[in-house]
Amino acid sequence: MPIKNTRSRYGWISMGLHWLMALVVIAMFALGIWMRELSYYDPWYQDAPAIHKSIGIILFTLLIGRIIWRNINIRPLDDPALKRWERITSHLAHFALYGLMLALMVAGYLISTADGRPIQVFDWFSVPATLYGIAEQEDIAGEIHEILAWALILLAGVHALAALKHHFINRDSTLLKMLGRDAKNITPVHSTEKENGL
Template structure:
């Protein structure tokens, strides 16, 4: 599998970033839900948020890398049997997820730095607090963070169901391309349909 994308498949860099981010986002959501159940005396009461914040910063860096990599790579062609509304919906969903992740991580940053403390990332480096002192900053950013997290996870679920629908019902190359498979071989061996206008 090539490192860069081609017109018929995603390269291994795009594939690796996509699946790594998917796993981390789901894990971060689960960690966030679990942390809300912890009592003050639980040993994870401090450690859970510290891990959550550190991974959040690394995920933000990975998201920027993904956006940068996407900007310098060609995008594989859509499967020719996709309907116009499916193409449009897929593209809008991708942009929505990028936007949601950026806003979600910004809200997380505002929660973590509301008291003026920097974020220590696994004791490797720190992210300074640049915005603090806003009235009720931690509470407001916390509510926004939670709403965005639920929105992102629901949209990601719809995205995953759509990929499975394309794979098992439409039998097109949509999911296979994100697994690094060459769409040309898939298309050649699948029944063709006329695209809907």
């Protein structure tokens, strides 16, 4: 499998970043929901938010790296069986996912640094507070963070369902390209039907 993308499939760096970030985003969402239910006397009351913040900073770094990698790499061609509206909505969904992740992480940063204290990332390093002291910053950023988290999970769910639809119903190369399969070896159901005169 190539390191970089080709016109027929994603390389292992793009694939690794995609699947790793997908798993981490889901885990972070679950962690965020769980830690909201913790009481002050729960042993995880301090640790869970600290882990959430630390992973959030690392995830932000991965996201920036992924955006850079996406822009310096070629992108696999869309499956020829895709309709025009499917191509457009696919590209818009990808941009929306990137935008939501960026906005979500910025909101999380504003929550964590609202009191002017830096974010400690697993005691490895700290990220300083650069914008703080705004009236009700933590509450406003917290509400925005929650809304964006739900929006991201819902859109990611639609994205996953669309990929499964293309794989099991259309039988095209959309999902397979992100699984390391070469799209040149895939015959979409539309092409088969045309060859049979259907």
